[in-house]
Amino acid sequence: MIEIDDLRVDLGRRTILREVNLTVAPGEIVYLLGRNGAGKSTLLRSVCGMAPLRSGEIRIDGAPLRTAPSPARRIGMHLGIDPVHPGHTGRRQLRWLAAGAGVPRSRVDEAIALTAIGGYAGKPVGGYSLGMRQRLGIAGALLPDARNLVFDEPLNGLDAEGIIWFRGLLETLAADGRSVLLASHLLSEVQRSADRVVVIDDATVVADRRTADVVDRYGDLETGYLALAGARDGAA
Amino acid sequence: MSAATAAAGQVARGVYAEAVRSSGLRGVLLRGALPAGVLLPLLVTYVIAFAFERIAHFDGSDITVTETTTTNSVFWVLQFTVAVGTITAAFAQASALRGPGRDVDRYLYPRSGTSALSRWIFYGLLSAAVSLVLVTVIMATLAPAFPTVYGQVDLTSSAGVRFLITTPILAFFACGLGVGVASVIGHPAGSVAFLLLWIFLVEDSMYLVPDGTRVQAYMPFLNGIWSTGQEIVITPMWGKDGALVYFALVSTAAFLVGTGVLALRRRRS
Numbered sequence: 001m002i003e004i005d006d007l008r009v010d011l012g013r014r015t016i017l018r019e020v021n022l023t024v025a026p027g028e029i030v031y032l033l034g035r036n037g038a039g040k041s042t043l044l045r046s047v048c049g050m051a052p053l054r055s056g057e058i059r060i061d062g063a064p065l066r067t068a069p070s071p072a073r074r075i076g077m078h079l080g081i082d083p084v085h086p087g088h089t090g091r092r093q094l095r096w097l098a099a100g101a102g103v104p105r106s107r108v109d110e111a112i113a114l115t116a117i118g119g120y121a122g123k124p125v126g127g128y129s130l131g132m133r134q135r136l137g138i139a140g141a142l143l144p145d146a147r148n149l150v151f152d153e154p155l156n157g158l159d160a161e162g163i164i165w166f167r168g169l170l171e172t173l174a175a176d177g178r179s180v181l182l183a184s185h186l187l188s189e190v191q192r193s194a195d196r197v198v199v200i201d202d203a204t205v206v207a208d209r210r211t212a213d214v215v216d217r218y219g220d221l222e223t224g225y226l227a228l229a230g231a232r233d234g235a236a
Numbered sequence: 237m238s239a240a241t242a243a244a245g246q247v248a249r250g251v252y253a254e255a256v257r258s259s260g261l262r263g264v265l266l267r268g269a270l271p272a273g274v275l276l277p278l279l280v281t282y283v284i285a286f287a288f289e290r291i292a293h294f295d296g297s298d299i300t301v302t303e304t305t306t307t308n309s310v311f312w313v314l315q316f317t318v319a320v321g322t323i324t325a326a327f328a329q330a331s332a333l334r335g336p337g338r339d340v341d342r343y344l345y346p347r348s349g350t351s352a353l354s355r356w357i358f359y360g361l362l363s364a365a366v367s368l369v370l371v372t373v374i375m376a377t378l379a380p381a382f383p384t385v386y387g388q389v390d391l392t393s394s395a396g397v398r399f400l401i402t403t404p405i406l407a408f409f410a411c412g413l414g415v416g417v418a419s420v421i422g423h424p425a426g427s428v429a430f431l432l433l434w435i436f437l438v439e440d441s442m443y444l445v446p447d448g449t450r451v452q453a454y455m456p457f458l459n460g461i462w463s464t465g466q467e468i469v470i471t472p473m474w475g476k477d478g479a480l481v482y483f484a485l486v487s488t489a490a491f492l493v494g495t496g497v498l499a500l501r502r503r504r505s
Contacts, residue, residue: 011505050342052503066346069242070249077343084337087262100253100344102245124262 001026002047002075002148002179007056009039009046016042019204020056024179026147029170031190031211032183033225034200040183041079043200044152047181048077060148072101075148078137081157086126090117090136093125094143103144115139116165130157138166149173151182155189167193191221199228206230246345250354253344254328258358264324265362273320274366277312281374282381289382304386306395307467309378310371310403314461317370318407319435321363323428326414329355330424333498348502349495352415356491360411364404371399395465402464402480410460413487419494422501456486 007020017039024030032040045051047058049065057064065071085093094108112121115135120128125136134157141149155163170193173180184190190197190211197214199207207228211221218224258265292301329352333341345351375396378386390396418427439455442448452458453472462468463480472479 045339048339048343049346050339052505068346069245071346072344079339080336082336084335084340085257088257088260092256092260096253096256097340097344099256100249100340102249 001059001061002150002181003057003059003062004043004047005057005059007043007046007058008054009042009051010054011042011051015054015203016051017046017200017203020200022198022205022208024148024181026177026179027174028195029174029180029182029193030196030198031194032181032198032200033185033187033190034183034229038200039203040200041152044077044079044150044181044183047150048075048079050079070102070144072097072146073103073144074146075150076141076144076146077150078134078141078154079150079152081130081133081137083125083128083133086124088125089123090121090125090128090132090139093136094121094139097140097143101144107143107145111139111143114142114169131159131162134158135162138169147177148179149181151180153184154182155184155186163189187222187225191215197221197225199225201229243347243350246347246350247354247357250345250351251358254351254355254358257332258328264328268327269320269324273317273324273363274370276320277316277370278374280312280316281310281378285378285382285386288385292384301385303384303388304378305467306375306389306391306393306399307465309386309389310374310399310464311466313367313370313374314403314406314464314466317363317367318403318410318457318460319431321359321367321407322410322414322435323431324414325355325359325363325411326418326427326431327424328359329415329418329494330422330427333419333422334424342502348499352419352491352495352498356412356415359414360408363407363411367407368400368404371403375399398465398476405480406460406464406483409484409487410457412491413456416487416490416492416494419491420497422497456483459483459486 002024004020004022007017008015009017020043032043034040042051046053049071060074065074068074091108091112094111095105098105098108112118115138117132117135117139120132128136134154138154141151154166158166167189170180194211197209197211198205214221214224218227288301291299332351341351372391375389375391378389414431417431421427421430435457439458442452442455445451453470458468458470459472459479460483462470462472463476463483465476472482474482
């Protein structure tokens, strides 16, 4: 379970997030929606312990992440497609993550199989296409077999088969009772997968609704999102 | 599980992760540290020994070659292996915390100094082990292979034993200094450039500044090399054992300053 209470994050003199309250229950898929720069990625980074909190608290399975002996085993994450070490093969990158997280090496092969990257896992990451990098990043998130998962724009660059595969993966993760928090701009996919949508605007949560309720009220998620975000001018 | 146990576990995982990160066909160990820190000092040592031995055997030559003592036998290991270990540790530290690596470091290790300490331990132990093997091999083979010039080199002499003990200690602490400097500078190329200039230019040319001889006695790497028994022209007032302690203290201080900077950076971004 992911619990965020009254979160505030400042970077330098700028307030990036304020008064953010959010819970992702076990078995729930929650999507963050919002304009570019609204604070979605910072929120996801904060959940993973990467951004300093000015105030508030984030608990993963009931406790702050920093208190976990191995934080990575409590939450899996895929927050970017830029390779950490372009010269590494995909398999070495996963082995490195597994070593740092304290995950058994055997889990690397399982993550490679789950994401179907075996065909290129032995090649340098620097030569991967966008879609291949996304799959490698998703493999990294699945590596620790954590009860909580966070993804930032995981659908960008995936081909049609990849998008369908990821949709199925989310269903499996939720059916397993895992808490999944994502950010995406692909509203058609969000509408298909999300249990809830959380709209972030002006550095705070402006709406937290069940997806079905938004679709019932506005006809589709795109119209609903624009209404909730107050962005009818098309700026989003 | 206590906080100390959890922290120790994270450091141990960090050491293993660094071993995975740096190894492989495209890793910094195989492509950088091995040729520059192992093959180069061996090559230079044996090429010079071969040349001197040949010159010593020239009939009717006016050139005379002085016999080399144990205290001058592993100079190139002290110069290259220790420096390359330092620079490799610095490069690894700075490159690990650039771009997306910075986020992964924060995700894997909640304490800002964990991965830095892991790198010091990994590269320090590796550099210590490699330098121990190199000084052993060189001191054991020079006398039988090149008896005219290197006949006096003796692994079991007091000077030889001092090299065996002090060179790994020097190599270990030098890596801590490298990690500390890289943590402050925060840029791989900048860290490497700074250390290269410092080790091979600044310390050696310090005697050119006013009262330079006295200042040079405080140079950390020169103290470290002098502490092994290697003949160099500095005479710190604290003696050879004191010089090794001095180098260890300077290195540890540099590492601590580096971890302080890392903690500040984490708090700000």
